Amino acid sequence: MSTYRRLAVGMGMNPNATIPEIADEYVRRTQEKPIPPVMVDATDAPCKENILLGDDANLFHLPGPMVHEGDGGRYLATWHFVVAKDPDTRAINWGMYRIMVFDEKTMVGPVLPFSDMGKMFHGKHVPRNEPMPFAVVLAADPLSSIASCAPSQIPEDQLAGMLHGEPVELVKCETCDLEVPAHAEIIIEGEIHPSVSILEAPFGEYTGYRTSPRDPRTVYRIKAITHRNNPMIMVSNPGIPTDENQLLRSFSLGLEMRKLLESQGIPITGVYMMPESTHHMVVVGVKHAYSGIASQIANLAFGSKLGPWFHMIVVVDDKTDIYNKDEVIHALSTKCHPIRGIRKYENDIGTPLNPYASPEERKMGVGAKVLFDCLFPLDWPTSDLPLKVAFSTNYPKDIQEKVLSNWENYGYKN
Numbered sequence: 001m002s003t004y005r006r007l008a009v010g011m012g013m014n015p016n017a018t019i020p021e022i023a024d025e026y027v028r029r030t031q032e033k034p035i036p037p038v039m040v041d042a043t044d045a046p047c048k049e050n051i052l053l054g055d056d057a058n059l060f061h062l063p064g065p066m067v068h069e070g071d072g073g074r075y076l077a078t079w080h081f082v083v084a085k086d087p088d089t090r091a092i093n094w095g096m097y098r099i100m101v102f103d104e105k106t107m108v109g110p111v112l113p114f115s116d117m118g119k120m121f122h123g124k125h126v127p128r129n130e131p132m133p134f135a136v137v138l139a140a141d142p143l144s145s146i147a148s149c150a151p152s153q154i155p156e157d158q159l160a161g162m163l164h165g166e167p168v169e170l171v172k173c174e175t176c177d178l179e180v181p182a183h184a185e186i187i188i189e190g191e192i193h194p195s196v197s198i199l200e201a202p203f204g205e206y207t208g209y210r211t212s213p214r215d216p217r218t219v220y221r222i223k224a225i226t227h228r229n230n231p232m233i234m235v236s237n238p239g240i241p242t243d244e245n246q247l248l249r250s251f252s253l254g255l256e257m258r259k260l261l262e263s264q265g266i267p268i269t270g271v272y273m274m275p276e277s278t279h280h281m282v283v284v285g286v287k288h289a290y291s292g293i294a295s296q297i298a299n300l301a302f303g304s305k306l307g308p309w310f311h312m313i314v315v316v317d318d319k320t321d322i323y324n325k326d327e328v329i330h331a332l333s334t335k336c337h338p339i340r341g342i343r344k345y346e347n348d349i350g351t352p353l354n355p356y357a358s359p360e361e362r363k364m365g366v367g368a369k370v371l372f373d374c375l376f377p378l379d380w381p382t383s384d385l386p387l388k389v390a391f392s393t394n395y396p397k398d399i400q401e402k403v404l405s406n407w408e409n410y411g412y413k414n
Contacts, residue, residue: 001142001244007251010142011163020270020325026163026221026255034154035161037168037179045171045182052225053174057105059222062186064101067237068204072214073100075203076107076138079236079244081148081156083135083178084117084192089126092179093117094148094156099220100200107136107188107220108198109211113365114308114349121192121218131174131191134220138236139185143169150252151306175223182299185231198399206238206245206309207278209355211362227380242275250279253309255281257301264300266293273310274325279352281312286375294373295343308349311369318387320374332384335374345369 001007013025042048052058061246064076077099080182084093093116113122125132140148160168170179175189197216202209238245254273261268261284269285284297295374301313303380316322316331320342334344350357351368357367376385387393391400407414 001145001248002242003247004083010146019272023251023255023258023272026251029162029165030150030152030154030159030255031259032162034158035162035164035167036161036202037157037170039179040169040171040182040208041378042171045169045210046185046228047182047187048171048226049182049229050227051174052227053223057222057225059101059107059225060104062118062225063178063233065235067235068210068239070210071203072199072201073102075099075235076101076233077109077136078143078238080136080138080232081140081145082117083137083180084120084132085178086120087128087130087132092155092157093120094160095292096145096148098203098205102198102219104224106198106328107222108200108217109217109220110200111192111353121194122143123168125192126194128192128313131221132195133173133178134190134192135176135178135180136188137180137184137186138188139232144181144184146248146252149248151256151309153305156325164264173224174226186225186227186233188222189224189226190220190334193221193224204238205353205357206243206249207280207353209241211353211355211357213359213362231372241278246278247275249309250275250277253279253306255303256283257306258308259282261297261300262281262303266297266300270322272322275304275351277310277312277402280310280398281314282310283314283316283328285316285318285320285322287318291378293370298345298369302345302348307369308351309368311348311350311354311367311373313370314374316374317376332372335376336372341373342374343371345371362400381400 004019005015008015008022011359044390064074067075073250080095081096095117099107102108111121112118130304143163144160152159169182171182173189173307180187196219198219199214200217201212201214202210250273254271258271267287271284273279320331321327346368348367348369352362354367
């Protein structure tokens with residue numbers, strides 16, 4: 001899923017669909033009525049073809065790879081999701097959190113406090129000193145993986161159904177009160193322990209850097225492994241853009257932001273989070289209807305559930321193609337005033353994975369954010385507005401039509 005062509009195929013669309021077409025289809029599907037999952041019997045669930053309990057549930061029987069030279073260990077879970085359930089509300093969460101193998105029965109990885117599973121674990125299980133049941137889903141279907149990456153308000157098992165257009169089939173776990181996709185390749189069940197920690201990392205992350213220091217992190221103890229016959233393991237090899245981590249996370253994160261801004265009545269024309277930015281920079285196109293609109297967009301986005309995962313917003317006008325990097329770079333370089341057009345947000349929430357963060361900022365989960373306002377002020381007289389020198393703006397319409405209609409006759413390709 002590291003290209004938009006593959007994303008289109010995964011969504012059942014024409015492989016040649018454009019990015020805006022894929023984006024519009026995602027938004028259309030995820031604004032329909034939620035589709036709850038359906039439960040199936042274990043006899044109808046391929047992930048139950050083999051059930052390993054007790055001593056037979058051995059992580060060393062699974063081929064956890066050393067993904068990069070210099071990683072702190074073998075990472076079995078890099079393209080997966082963890083299923084957890086709130087102990088009070090029973091709300092479920094699917095989330096993609098990296099996990100390293102420690103020994104035959106133990107895994108370890110970061111559970112960030114601001115993540116959905118982190119809120120359950122650190123906010124409820126840790127104060128009560130109660131283990132949290134988990135299930136790691138290895139090699140689910142593409143749309144369930146997309147749902148697990150999306151910072152949506154809709155439960156991920158329902159969101160996956162909306163993307164599919166039909167209910168996702170789930171099956172009960174063997175050792176805990178959790179449900180997992182019946183057609184996944186491998187399921188690992190167990191408990192996350194609140195009172196112990198194990199050294200984990202470093203790991204080459206989605207940012208294209210190895211940033212995480214080797215520190216004590218959250219421990220997963222396994223109780224069961226179930227899998228298909230001849231199962232496959234999906235592994236992501238994060239690095240310099242673009243790979244599936246950056247593309248899918250950028251895609252869903254940007255479109256959830258689009259829905260947020262549209263829900264507040266902001267006259268946006270589109271939102272695009274560039275995968276090359278490792279989902280750290282978002283471009284928002286807007287009709288410049290009133291003063292301060294760029295700051296309003298930044299305040300909403302940075303202050304939302306989406307905020308921890310990115311730190312740059314570029315706001316451009318509705319005449320700038322947000323999907324065209326050349327146009328965005330041109331707008332950023334020529335329309336953003338180096339002082340008036342830049343607004344800094346210091347000591348904001350951040351992640352330990354930000355390469356720019358100092359060791360102290362990574363430890364405290366603190367970062368910084370910035371808005372680049374690429375809108376000419378509304379109080380400028382029309383006569384003072386710079387006019388873009390382009391074929392579409394500086395030539396009479398009849399000349400444009402004549403040139404375009406004769407383009408191939410001039411010896412050029414369309």
